Amino acid sequence: MLRTFFQPNKFLYLILLPFIIVSCINGFGQNRNRVTISGKVVDKKNNPIPGLSIYIKGLNKGDVSNANGQYKIENIISDTAFHLTISGIGYQTQSKEVKPGGSTDLTVNFEMKKGQYNLSEFNVVGKSNAEELRETGYNVNVLETKELKNLSTDINQVLQTTSGVNIRQAGGLGSGFKLSLNGLSGNQVRYFIDGIPMESFGSSLSLNNYPVNLIDNIEVYKGVVPISLGADALGGAINITSAYRKKSFLDVGYTVGSFNTHRGSINGQYANKEKGYFARVTSFINYSDNNFKMYDVPLYDLELGNYEGDIDVRRKHSEYSSGMVKAEVGLFDKKFADRISLSFTKSLNRKNYQHPDNNIKRVFGHFHSRNNTTLLSATYEKRFGKLAITAYALGGQIIEEVIDTSSYKYNWAGESIRRDEDDQRGELYDRRSWLEITDKVFRSSAQAVYTIDQNHELAASYSQNYTTRSGTDYVDEFSTSFQSPSYINKTILGGSYTYKPNSKRWEVSVFAKEYLYNGNIVTTDSQDEEVEENIDLSNTGYGFTSRYFAGEHFQFKASFERALRLPESHEILGDGIYVNPNPQLLPENSYNGNLGLRFRTSIAENWDFRSDLNTFIRSSNDFIRFRPMGPFGQYENISNVRSTGIEGGFEIRYNSFASLNANATYQNITDQTKKDEGLENVNYNSKIPNVPYFFANARFGIKPFHKETDGNLSFYWSTRYVHEFFLTWENLGSAESKHVIPSQLTHDLEAEYSLKDGKYNFSLSVNNLTNNIVYDNFRIQKPGRAIYFKIRYLLQ
Structure with a gap:
């Protein structure tokens, strides 16, 4: 069945199908x-x-x-x-x-x-489009990157500065990360690039690979997600938007810095307005040794395994490299399409692991992974009078290799010994392994918005995601991981109605989503026998958004959604590294509510002030949580989890000379399951462990002078605070002896100089200025003080 599905002629037909449909109605519009x-x-x-x-x-x-x-x-x-x-x-x-x-x-x-x-x-x-989006009924932050494009930063670092968002990394460039949004994290938050979901795109296309000058805005939806994204998001969604321009431009950036870090990007386009066509190339490269210093790491004797104390040492096997090229060609302002394009994306990476992502006791010297992603996609946009249609289709192949073939043992001192010849263990697994996992993906989406008049609007959406996974182990002849292909198929249908009265003071929108999910999962039992299970998980969601302007300065907004989040391929199938499969995993569902207040005013002639305050509640059932078992683990359902909190921030700006932004988030995420398998749940009403509950950010910028001829000089200071939190359940054991991720306070400094109205740009960044020992996970240190220099050339 799967081989038939992916025959080239049928695969091409599925890619082109949404465009054939919308092209058939182009005669209705002019x-x-x-x-x-x-x-x-x-x-x-x-x-x-x-x-x-x-x-x-x-x-x-x-x-x-x-x-x-x-x-x-x-x-x-x-x-x-x-x-x-x-x-x-x-x-x-x-x-x-x-x-x-x-x-x-x-x-x-x-x-x-x-x-x-x-x-x-x-x-x-x-x-602006960003301000219009902020004023909708959604609890949404819009991060505009126009003032950040010259700095040495990536998308994750930008996201970390907004309220409600916390990102935890297991090391330096390219390391695994976990993004939390109002207490919900991982795949409970969905990611998009220009409305196209990033699910299962491979490790080389994660957010921390993208330099910020490749994008324009970042939209952060909290709790309630519009049907246009077609997302089964439990906690929210992040949509990264790139610039669509009908003109030629060239944007080139290069960064060099600490730990032998190099990052480069090229974003260029040629557009012919008279003939209505364009060709665009977007690319990036990343490399780092990630050899920052680790403090107080445990040293074990390789012969007997005895603990010999803690040492300070630089990382030796943490190199990371990645690259991506996307080529796109298209037409615009045609009778049959406002915009139609075809793109090809190729990305690669290699990641060396010095230790597992959840502990530092086990040390590797050869264990690594590689990714190879190939994607082909097409997009279509057209407005027929009152009807606007957008659609895309994407197909591709993602190959992840996990290589554990070394017969040596390593420790933090850089020492190694060879295992006995009859010992088949690798560095991580019980048997040496070279596992190649292949995902074939097909996605399609279409949205239609019909404006009845200035007061009424209808919208409909369709989104589909199909993934089949297979695997081969080139070293372990006894491995059965993914030898028999498994697949999952997800379809989401949505519809909405929006009412806007003539006064424009208020607006309300109601929507519904239908979630369809099926698949065939093949796993192995304890006797290495294949077990095949068919799954069919479908359900319905619904919600509303509303907004109200009270006078000239205040805006109130409210939103609600019964949201569902269907299990991802690596959660239900495993990832071949640390995650074991769990075919019994159920979808998460949650009742999400938001109440918000926005305030904007001008204090004096040249001063602007704006602030936001939001409260939220998330009541989630069958909450999906990763349960670690040593270096491995499995995703499981927790019956009932509740997340409540408050977040707020403000911005004050004096002309273009100075600005100050600050925000803070408090969230209380507790287990609301009273009984566990018929017994009293001892963790009832306790905070979910290993999740931060209070964090804050601040950023101050100043521009001493701004002259087109002499240049534009800017300075920025940023700080971030995360309060301490427990690694395990807060009500178990003594608080004095439990493992704690300590409070973190870091400071960054940045200087930027631009010439010729932004044509030539230079920046210097110092991260973790005070060289604090900082952690996102227990005893897994992040880089200390780091210095980066970036040059950027912009021609437009």
């Missing part, structure tokens, strides 16, 4: 010219002015000028002249008449004059 208006806002001394609103009267479109005074309003459909208006605190409102010239994009610059601020005018100005 193509109209779409133009982009962009420009720059400056004062009489030619200094850029950020934070001013530029909008088009009557078209409900606009943007806000960024730190460089630049703005861009895209996808403007108009056959007649219109007025472009700009206004903001402390400046006179201006308006210019714009006459579209066919499909030619326009540049409109403004020189602002000081003047009185008319509050009534400010209420009708256009907003």
